[in-house]
Amino acid sequence: MQLAVRPGVRARPRTRVRARRIRLLPPFARTLLALAVLAAPALGGVLPEDEADLMYHSYQGGDITVQGPSVLIRKKIGDSLSLTYNYYEDLISSASIDVKLSASPYHEIRKQNSVGADYLHGKTTYSVGYIYSKEPDYIASTTYYSLSQDMFGDLTTISLGYRRGWDQVYRDLCAAPHPTNSECPDIINDPTFHERADHWGYSFGLTQILTRNLLATLNYEIDTDQGYLANPYRQIRYQSGGGAGFTLAPQIYPDTRTSNAASVLLKYYLPWRATLTGSYRFYHDTWNVTGSTVEADYTLPVWKSWIFDGSLRYYTQTHASFFSDLFPYANYSNFMARDRELAAFDSVTVGVGATYQFEVPQVPWIHKSTANIRYDRLMINYKDYRDALLAAQYGAGNEPLYKLDANVLEVFLSIWY
């Protein structure tokens, strides 16, 4: 796609003060986190059960490690009200390909607190919630509102949701000189950089009983983001003479993005007490990213106390219209990005999990408890994002395509009381 050159925008020279890190989460993904934890189990006509979960999660891949705890507590107050609290923490340690290319390795903590309430009236459940996420250079606040209604003899549940998010975006700098590819000893917020991003989300959901063994769900969501949507640490590269054959320059993103996503899921109960789930999601946005996700899950209880899960997920997407791994020259276009998340790629994820149900006779108020473990292997093959660290060896634009393999682990305890 031919992109117009915006006059007057010049690529800046490589910054002297090295950005200390690459922000891990894209802005539009932050506000989505935890919504499902708080809202998913809210049924029309049925409040979620009293439950407590304690989880340890770990992600390792591409020289990034993200791990930490998460705690979820749900408690009914009377017959009509259920309250939910969730604490989630990311301990991030990164020396990813982006960090190695243009920044410094870093450690940091992101903490997120969420509260939610479900109120049941007749066959309708009203839900509200608030999510607050904070890390040194990003603060996100989100509120959400939804309602679910059972109808047609409880064969159908319809839900409507609205979400609003306000983000504060900062950029960290290293205030002390330090060797390349070593951690900064003194990190500060750049006093000249403070941006905002706003988010709106509207969702519609339908769950339908089709037969005595088959459930279907349809979901549709439209999201709009406005403000600073780029990652202030990542950079584009364009062809230039000498050295590695390229020069780095800041990314330039549009200020708005609107996306549409629709999904369908079928869940079937098999004759030998097992379930088979198939789902498909289609995604498209105004940045011209089009994605498709296909997933199949199989759940099988065995013996008396065990449940095993297996899943296979395939994902593919096209690149954003303003993405390029290597722009031909500086100021090539009015918008320019080299974020991997906007590249064309496909991925395969294979997952297995196990749940063990056990009794705690010493604690009579716990009526059910489980220990759970789940492991996923994520394999991403980029189609137009190259390993720029090898530019000196292969030449800019001729490096091998980048690949990312990651291990994702969750271990958690759940109790119902």
Added chain:
Amino acid sequence: MRADGEQRSGRGSANSRVRGALLAVLALGAALGGCTPIEPWVKPYEREHLADPIMSLGRNSIAATYRDHVFETREGSHGATGAVGGGCGCN
């Protein structure tokens, strides 16, 4: 001629009113028919399998949410993953 014309015209408008009323009655009938409660084709006592915990769309929600988060931070796509709940009235 004028009187006849007015008469015909008045008759024509009366006929159109009658037709309109008939159509309204038919539409009302259709609407009332539409309000007839839908008989659940899967009776509550036939939902034993749907009520099994392994059929729950919100099973292990804390882990499922984390997994969605892992994907959303690495992919350009997001949204429409939220389950709206079981909705089967089988709890």
